[in-house]
Amino acid sequence: MTTADVIIIGGGPSGVAAGLTLRKQGVPRVVLLEREAELGGATRHCAHSPFGMREFGRVYFGAAYGRRLARAAHKAGLDIRTGHAVTAVQPHGVVQVVSAQGLQTLQARRILVMTGARERSRAARLLPGDRPQGVITTGTLQASLAFHGLRPFRRPVILGTELVSFSALLTCLTHGIRPVAMIETAPAPLARWPLRLFPRLMGIPLLCGVEVSDILGTPNVNEVTVRKGGATRALACDGLLLTGRFTPESALFLQSDIGVEPATSGPAIDQYGRTHDPLIFAGGNILRAIETGGWAFREGRAVGAAVADDLRQSPETAPPVPVTFDAPLRLVVPSLLRRSTRPQRAFPSFQLRFDRAARGVLRLTLDGEEVWRKRGAWRPERRVLVPLPPQATQAEHVHFHFDERS
Amino acid sequence: MSNPVPHESSPDGFYDVAIIGAGVVGCAVARRFALAGARVVLIEKGTDILSGASKANSAILHTGFDAPPDSLELELVRKGREEYLSIHRELGLSLVRTGALVCAWSAGEHESLHGIEQQAHANGVQAVRPLSAAQARALVPALSSRLVAALEVEGEHVIDPWSAPLAYVTQAMALGATVLRATELLHGTFDGTWTLQTSTGTLRAGAVINCAGLYGDRVDRCLELPERFEIRPRKGQFVVLDKAAFRHVPRIILPVPTAITKGIVICPTAFGNVLIGPTAEEQPDRTRASLETDTLEALLQRGAELLPILRTMPVSATYAGLRPATEQKAYRVYSAPAQRAITLGGIRSTGLSAALGLAAHALHLYERFGTPLTPPPGIPDIRVPNLTETEERDWQRADHGEIICHCERVTRREIEAALASPLPPGDPGGFKRRTRAGMGRCQGFYCGARVAEMTQGCFSNPPPAATGSQGDTP
Structure with a gap:
C-alpha cells in the first residue's frame, strides 16, 4: 500500500536535486513534499547571492534559482506537492502529512529528509537583555524584504561575521538600512579575507572579540550594549540582526526515535546518507550547518543516486559503526559507516569541522592503523575533506585523531 | 445556554x-x-x-x-x-493532568518531604503519596539516579x-x-x-x-x-526547551520549597514544551525583566543535573517575568x-x-x-480556540487555509480568527499569546516575515520602519 517509491521531504536545492536524480535513474514514483507554496528553500529570498553555475550552467539569483529548480522538477516528472508539511516520519517508511485539505498518511519504500538549516534564534543563543521587537535573523529580514516589502528596522547592529553576515549587510545597504556596527564574538571575522574589508569600506565599524551584554528597549530595540573585557559600549540602534550560527532543521528526527547527533544537531548518516532507520535517508544542510546551495544540490544528487541504487536491492540493515573524533574537531559527516560493499556511495569523503583554530596533525585510523594524515593550521568554519577509504567500511573502529602542536 | x-x-x-x-x-x-x-x-x-x-x-x-x-x-x-x-x-x-513530583535530592530534603506531606493533608490535599526513588523514576525515567525520594502530588496540573x-x-x-x-x-x-x-x-x-x-x-x-x-518586584527567568523534551518530562518536577520561593521547576507545558524556571531575583525596577546569559545557562545546567537527557535538548525560547511580591x-x-x-x-x-x-x-x-x-x-x-497539544488543534481539521507557523503549526484560519476576535491582540506579544505563531523552535525564522505582513497595521506599536521598503530612499 505504498503511495510512492520515494518521498522527499523538503523542496530546496538538495531535495530537488535528489528528485531529479531519482527520476533520471528511472524511479517511477517520486513525491516531493514542500511545506511552503514554492520550491527553492532558503535560496528563494537570498536576492543577491548567485546560485546555479555548477547545476544549471549559468548564474541565477535567489528567487530565479528557485524557479529554475521548480521548472527542472516539473520537467523531470516529480510529483510535487507544495503546501504539504510533514508532521512525523515513522518506521516502515510512513510519513504523516498535513495540508490545507487535512491530514494524510503516506508511505514509501524510502524516505529522504532534506529540510535544510536555519539560523539560531536569540533564545537559542541565550542572549541577555530585554525582549523587544526587532531582534531577528537574516532569514526573516531577507524574507521580509523580498516577499513582503517590509523593513523591520533602519539602523540595526549586525551580530556575526560569517558569509551570510556579509550577505545580510549587503541586503541592508541595498534596502536603505544603515547598520550602525557589525559585531563578532570571535577575535577576528569568520568570513574570508576580502569580505571582511567590506564593512570598513562602507564606513561601518567592525567590532571583534565583543559579546552582547544587554539589549534594551520597549517595544522596539533602542540600544545594544557590547562588552569587551571589562569595558562596555552602548550602541544606539533600532534592531539587532542575528546572522549565521546555522543549525539543522531536524525537528522530524529530534521528535522521532532516530534522534540527532549532538555534534551536528542533525541526523547521523552512513556513507550512503542512510540514517539509523534503513528506510530513511538524509542529505543537504540538515546534516551539518552550513554549506552553500550548490553544495546542498550536489549532495542531494549523490544521496538520490544512492537511494536509487538501494531501491534495486533489499534494504541494508547491517548495524553501523560510529566514526569518532578527538577535540577540537567538532563534527564528522558521515558519522556512521555500514559494512557494505555497494559501490554507489553518496559520500566519497568525510566532511570535518574544527571547533576553533588549531595547528597540528590530523590523522585517520582504522582499527588503530593510520591510513591518512595531514599537518596544518586548521580554522573553524572551514570544511575539511578527508577521502573515505573503501576499506573503512570493514573497520570496527574508525577514529580521527588530532595531535595539537603549537 | x-x-x-x-x-x-x-x-x-x-x-x-x-x-x-x-x-x-x-x-x-x-x-x-x-x-x-x-x-x-x-x-x-x-x-x-x-x-x-x-x-x-x-x-x-x-x-x-x-x-x-x-x-x-x-x-x-x-x-x-x-x-x-x-x-x-x-x-x-x-x-x-500531569501531577507533580516534589523531588528530594539529599537526605536533608528527604526529611522535609514528610512535613510537606503533612502540610498537604492539613491543606485539604489528600492525593499525595511518598515515593521511593525507584518508584519516582518509574514514573519519570529521565530523573537522575541521584534522586533520593519524592512526593507525588496528583492534582497539580498544567x-x-x-x-x-x-x-x-x-x-x-x-x-x-x-x-x-x-x-x-x-x-x-x-x-x-x-x-x-x-x-x-x-x-x-x-x-x-x-x-x-x-x-x-x-x-x-x-x-x-x-x-x-x-511592591517589591521579583524577577523570574525561564528557559523553554524543544518539544522533543516533552516526552521525557511527563510530570511537573518540583524542588523542596524554601521559605522564600517555590524554587526552580521543570515543567511540561500545555503547548508540548518543557520549561525550566523561574529564578527569584528581587529588583527595584517594575518594568524591565531582562535576561542574563549566565542565569539562563545555570537554569539549563540545573535541568541537566536533575534530568540528564535535557542536556541534549535545544532551547526554543527564553523569557523573564516580574512577580508582584511585597514585603x-x-x-x-x-x-x-x-x-x-x-x-x-x-x-x-x-x-x-x-x-x-x-x-x-x-x-x-x-x-x-x-x-x-x-x-x-x-x-x-x-x-x-485551543492552542494546546493535548486537544485537537486547528491544523488537524480540514480547510484551515495553510500552515503559517510550522514549528507551532499555526494556521491561517487561526491567525485570521485571532485578529477578528472580540478582543484582538493589541501588540505582537499579545498576538503570540493568542496564536503561538513565532513561539516555536525557530522563533520566527521561517514565519516571521509572513506574520509581520499578516498583522501589518493591527498593532499600536509597529516596528520602527514598518513601511514599504520599495522606492524609499535611505
Whole structure:
C-alpha cells in the first residue's frame, strides 16, 4: 500500500536535486513534499547571492534559482506537492502529512529528509537583555524584504561575521538600512579575507572579540550594549540582526526515535546518507550547518543516486559503526559507516569541522592503523575533506585523531 | 445556554465597577462581576491584556498543597482551582493532568518531604503519596539516579496561562463589559462614587477594584487609599526547551520549597514544551525583566543535573517575568467599604491558580458594600480556540487555509480568527499569546516575515520602519 517509491521531504536545492536524480535513474514514483507554496528553500529570498553555475550552467539569483529548480522538477516528472508539511516520519517508511485539505498518511519504500538549516534564534543563543521587537535573523529580514516589502528596522547592529553576515549587510545597504556596527564574538571575522574589508569600506565599524551584554528597549530595540573585557559600549540602534550560527532543521528526527547527533544537531548518516532507520535517508544542510546551495544540490544528487541504487536491492540493515573524533574537531559527516560493499556511495569523503583554530596533525585510523594524515593550521568554519577509504567500511573502529602542536 | 443581547454596559458613562489592571486577576474579576450583572469597565495601561506579571509564569494550576496553612492564599487557590475545573470545558480551556513530583535530592530534603506531606493533608490535599526513588523514576525515567525520594502530588496540573484569562475577559465582554487598553489610571477621587482620570479620559464608577499587580501599591496611592503594602518586584527567568523534551518530562518536577520561593521547576507545558524556571531575583525596577546569559545557562545546567537527557535538548525560547511580591509573603487583599474600593495586591506567584477564587472573593467583599446586582438572564456561550497539544488543534481539521507557523503549526484560519476576535491582540506579544505563531523552535525564522505582513497595521506599536521598503530612499 505504498503511495510512492520515494518521498522527499523538503523542496530546496538538495531535495530537488535528489528528485531529479531519482527520476533520471528511472524511479517511477517520486513525491516531493514542500511545506511552503514554492520550491527553492532558503535560496528563494537570498536576492543577491548567485546560485546555479555548477547545476544549471549559468548564474541565477535567489528567487530565479528557485524557479529554475521548480521548472527542472516539473520537467523531470516529480510529483510535487507544495503546501504539504510533514508532521512525523515513522518506521516502515510512513510519513504523516498535513495540508490545507487535512491530514494524510503516506508511505514509501524510502524516505529522504532534506529540510535544510536555519539560523539560531536569540533564545537559542541565550542572549541577555530585554525582549523587544526587532531582534531577528537574516532569514526573516531577507524574507521580509523580498516577499513582503517590509523593513523591520533602519539602523540595526549586525551580530556575526560569517558569509551570510556579509550577505545580510549587503541586503541592508541595498534596502536603505544603515547598520550602525557589525559585531563578532570571535577575535577576528569568520568570513574570508576580502569580505571582511567590506564593512570598513562602507564606513561601518567592525567590532571583534565583543559579546552582547544587554539589549534594551520597549517595544522596539533602542540600544545594544557590547562588552569587551571589562569595558562596555552602548550602541544606539533600532534592531539587532542575528546572522549565521546555522543549525539543522531536524525537528522530524529530534521528535522521532532516530534522534540527532549532538555534534551536528542533525541526523547521523552512513556513507550512503542512510540514517539509523534503513528506510530513511538524509542529505543537504540538515546534516551539518552550513554549506552553500550548490553544495546542498550536489549532495542531494549523490544521496538520490544512492537511494536509487538501494531501491534495486533489499534494504541494508547491517548495524553501523560510529566514526569518532578527538577535540577540537567538532563534527564528522558521515558519522556512521555500514559494512557494505555497494559501490554507489553518496559520500566519497568525510566532511570535518574544527571547533576553533588549531595547528597540528590530523590523522585517520582504522582499527588503530593510520591510513591518512595531514599537518596544518586548521580554522573553524572551514570544511575539511578527508577521502573515505573503501576499506573503512570493514573497520570496527574508525577514529580521527588530532595531535595539537603549537 | 442562551445568547442574551448584552445590556448596554454604560449608556451614561457610569460603571458599577472599574477594575484596574487586565492581568489574569483583573480578567477573572471582570468575568465574575459581569456574570453577577455589574456594568464593568476594565482598564489596562499596557497595549494588551496580560502585559505585566501575567505574561510570564510557569502555567501550573496549583492544588495549594504547599501554601501557608489557613491562609487566604490557600483558600483562594483551592476555590480558584475548583472553579477552573468546573468551567474549563465550556470555555474551551485546556487541562493537562500531569501531577507533580516534589523531588528530594539529599537526605536533608528527604526529611522535609514528610512535613510537606503533612502540610498537604492539613491543606485539604489528600492525593499525595511518598515515593521511593525507584518508584519516582518509574514514573519519570529521565530523573537522575541521584534522586533520593519524592512526593507525588496528583492534582497539580498544567494549563494554557494566556487562553484562560482571555476566555474570562471575553466572557465578560460578551456580557457587556468594556475593556480599555492603553489606558492608564492617573488619579481617582471618591465622593460617593468614583471619578477616575485616565490617560484616555475620565470615567465614573460605583466601586474600584485594584488588580494592578506590579503597580498595586501605586494604584492604591492614585486612589488615595492608605499605604498598606509595597511592591517589591521579583524577577523570574525561564528557559523553554524543544518539544522533543516533552516526552521525557511527563510530570511537573518540583524542588523542596524554601521559605522564600517555590524554587526552580521543570515543567511540561500545555503547548508540548518543557520549561525550566523561574529564578527569584528581587529588583527595584517594575518594568524591565531582562535576561542574563549566565542565569539562563545555570537554569539549563540545573535541568541537566536533575534530568540528564535535557542536556541534549535545544532551547526554543527564553523569557523573564516580574512577580508582584511585597514585603510579606501573604496576599495583600483589602476592602475599604467607606470608599467602595477593593485591593487585590501582592498576588506574587499563585495568581493563575487563584484568579477565579480572588474574583469570587472580591464579589463577596463588594456585596458588603450594599449595592445589589441583578444577574443577567443568561450566560453567553464563549469558547477560546485551543492552542494546546493535548486537544485537537486547528491544523488537524480540514480547510484551515495553510500552515503559517510550522514549528507551532499555526494556521491561517487561526491567525485570521485571532485578529477578528472580540478582543484582538493589541501588540505582537499579545498576538503570540493568542496564536503561538513565532513561539516555536525557530522563533520566527521561517514565519516571521509572513506574520509581520499578516498583522501589518493591527498593532499600536509597529516596528520602527514598518513601511514599504520599495522606492524609499535611505
